[in-house]
Amino acid sequence: MARAALRGRLSARLEWRVAKLAGVHHETATARTLQLDVPGWPGHVPGQHVDVRLTDEDGYSTQRSYSLAAPADSDRVELTVQRVKDGEVSEYLTDTFSVGDPLELRGPVGGWFVWHPSRTGPVLLVAGGSGIVPLMAMVRARRQARSRAPFRLIHSVRSPSDQFYASELRRVARDDGGLDVATLYTRSAPTGVPRPPRRVGAADLEQYGWPPQFEPTCYVCGPTGFVEKVANTLVGLGHDPRRIRTERFGPTGG
Numbered sequence: 102m103a104r105a106a107l108r109g110r111l112s113a114r115l116e117w118r119v120a121k122l123a124g125v126h127h128e129t130a131t132a133r134t135l136q137l138d139v140p141g142w143p144g145h146v147p148g149q150h151v152d153v154r155l156t157d158e159d160g161y162s163t164q165r166s167y168s169l170a171a172p173a174d175s176d177r178v179e180l181t182v183q184r185v186k187d188g189e190v191s192e193y194l195t196d197t198f199s200v201g202d203p204l205e206l207r208g209p210v211g212g213w214f215v216w217h218p219s220r221t222g223p224v225l226l227v228a229g230g231s232g233i234v235p236l237m238a239m240v241r242a243r244r245q246a247r248s249r250a251p252f253r254l255i256h257s258v259r260s261p262s263d264q265f266y267a268s269e270l271r272r273v274a275r276d277d278g279g280l281d282v283a284t285l286y287t288r289s290a291p292t293g294v295p296r297p298p299r300r301v302g303a304a305d306l307e308q309y310g311w312p313p314q315f316e317p318t319c320y321v322c323g324p325t326g327f328v329e330k331v332a333n334t335l336v337g338l339g340h341d342p343r344r345i346r347t348e349r350f351g352p353t354g355g
């Protein structure tokens with residue numbers, strides 16, 4: 102009986118579903134959040150992603166992965182897509198895909214890079230650029246569940262205009278003493294910010310993260326080079342590698 106239920110759940114995840122674009126929110130000049138209606142969506146846990154498949158009139162088909170940006174909300178799912186220069190799928194999703202258009206999608210996918218709102222231990226989230234997407238789903242799920250799990254989020258962005266969810270993050274960090282948010286700039290910082298623009302390093306992870314003795318679960322997400330550097334630095338600072346969970350989105354993106 103349990104095996105049949107498991108088989109049913111697995112086949113629901115592998116099934117391609119037709120989603121419809123219900124709404125769009127512009128996060129930055131090159132990124133937008135897609136609100137999709139997915140009839141029969143089985144629900145998901147923050148940190149999971151979906152596979153998206155596009156097929157043209159000639160039958161050519163291609164697929165990519167996109168993280169779920171918000172906790173489960175019946176048949177509605179949200180993805181935030183960053184346009185990658187000359188990117189086959191991201192350019193279509195950010196420039197052409199319009200309200201009412203269909204899209205094939207399957208999931209949810211992933212069982213390791215997830216945070217369950219029932220967990221109470223400290224959490225360190227470290228995002229590079231669009232790597233904030235699955236981490237934002239965790240921040241939103243924590244708030245929705247009224248969890249008191251202590252969260253610290255470090256978000257590395259090129260410049261202020263590249264930051265997703267900026268006003269929401271400012272608001273939740275202001276209203277919630279259990280969530281600290283540090284935005285670190287790599288190319289240009291707003292006036293008055295004392296830290297010169299540079300890549301995230303050990304000093305930043307020490308200053309804005311948790312000490313290893315607190316035994317936080319660390320979630321690191323972003324371009325491959327960023328994730329590898331941050332994960333290695335956390336290990337160098339004394340964090341237990343078994344408590345570091347990583348998700349790589351692809352190339353370094355320069």
Ligand SMILES: Cc1cc2nc3c(=O)[nH]c(=O)nc-3n(C[C@H](O)[C@H](O)[C@H](O)COP(=O)(O)OP(=O)(O)OC[C@H]3O[C@@H](n4cnc5c(N)ncnc54)[C@H](O)[C@@H]3O)c2cc1C
Nearest residue numbers: 165166167168181182183187188189190191234350351354
């Ligand atoms: C588990 C997972 C979750 C993901 N979640 C998200 C998400 O929430 N939001 C999001 O925007 N992306 C996400 N991605 C990345 C996404 O799957 C695509 O790789 C990205 O949109 C580029 O696809 P494309 O077809 O536009 O580019 P392609 O046509 O595949 O590539 C075009 C060029 O861009 C380079 N490139 C490819 N991917 C990237 C990248 N990620 N960064 C920089 N350069 C790249 C390629 O090397 C190539 O030169 C995720 C990836 C994974 C594996």
